[in-house]
Amino acid sequence: METSRQNESQPSKETLEVGKKLVELCKRGDNMKAIDWLYAENIESQEAAAMPGMPAQMRGIEAIRKKNKEWIEQMEVHSMDVAGPFPHGDRFAVHYKMDVSEKQSGKRYQMEEVALYTVANGKIVKEEFFYMM
Amino acid sequence: METSRQNESQPSKETLEVGKKLVELCKRGDNMKAIDWLYAENIESQEAAAMPGMPAQMRGIEAIRKKNKEWIEQMEVHSMDVAGPFPHGDRFAVHYKMDVSEKQSGKRYQMEEVALYTVANGKIVKEEFFYMM
Numbered sequence: 001m002e003t004s005r006q007n008e009s010q011p012s013k014e015t016l017e018v019g020k021k022l023v024e025l026c027k028r029g030d031n032m033k034a035i036d037w038l039y040a041e042n043i044e045s046q047e048a049a050a051m052p053g054m055p056a057q058m059r060g061i062e063a064i065r066k067k068n069k070e071w072i073e074q075m076e077v078h079s080m081d082v083a084g085p086f087p088h089g090d091r092f093a094v095h096y097k098m099d100v101s102e103k104q105s106g107k108r109y110q111m112e113e114v115a116l117y118t119v120a121n122g123k124i125v126k127e128e129f130f131y132m133m
Numbered sequence: 134m135e136t137s138r139q140n141e142s143q144p145s146k147e148t149l150e151v152g153k154k155l156v157e158l159c160k161r162g163d164n165m166k167a168i169d170w171l172y173a174e175n176i177e178s179q180e181a182a183a184m185p186g187m188p189a190q191m192r193g194i195e196a197i198r199k200k201n202k203e204w205i206e207q208m209e210v211h212s213m214d215v216a217g218p219f220p221h222g223d224r225f226a227v228h229y230k231m232d233v234s235e236k237q238s239g240k241r242y243q244m245e246e247v248a249l250y251t252v253a254n255g256k257i258v259k260e261e262f263f264y265m266m
Binding site: 091095097 | 179216
């Protein structure tokens with residue numbers, strides 16, 4: 001028990017491997033492949049806030065696929081910076097900075113957020129998004 | 134109970150206020166003031182990994198003051214970018230990117246990390262650092 005508690009915050013090789021793959025795929029715009037390869041079936045997804053038509057908390061890989069597909073359909077990405085992964089035990093963080101436009105309105109703005117991913121058994125079991133409203 | 138669970142991931146005004154002040158002070162290099170103003174007495178500090186002379190887990194504001202003072206004494210900061218705060222409920226994340234030199238060896242390198250802060254009763258009660266070794 002003592003040894004595992006001491007190692008709680010040691011970087012995990014598995015976490016680093018999953019994190020590197022996620023960042024690599026996101027940099028290429030391959031977000032849907034990242035979900036297919038790296039997300040657990042019962043993944044938990046938590047936004048910083050609820051928004052119209054999208055609850056803050058969602059569970060299950062199909063719901064997350066749908067959320068991502070809708071985002072890709074609605075938004076045009078002019079540029080995206082992805083920094084990371086930044087690991088800590090069984091979690092890793094990623095910093096995203098994007099220049100986007102809403103396809104429908106043409107409204108253009110910068111988005112910046114930190115995502116915190118929790119890894120178990122080689123898959124991402126939780127994603128939490130941190131951003132200003 | 135239900136209402137508080139629904140609000141779990143809603144951004145908290147207090148968290149945002151503490152986060153904005155921390156980022157403001159860090160951008161000015163006023164890290165010691167950030168500790169004085171914003172850290173709880175029994176703050177928990179978790180590094181991504183233990184290092185020689187510095188355990189991964191530390192507790193208590195004096196220990197954290199000492200850790201920070203030693204870092205300021207040993208390192209020269211050429212430039213620092215601070216992005217954030219990025220809030221989520223009672224936590225907020227900050228992304229740091231620094232160009233530093235070790236005063237003793239002259240060795241110069243870039244450091245990049247994400248810090249995750251937990252807020253309770255208007256103070257930071259936990260800080261967790263995420264970085265690649």
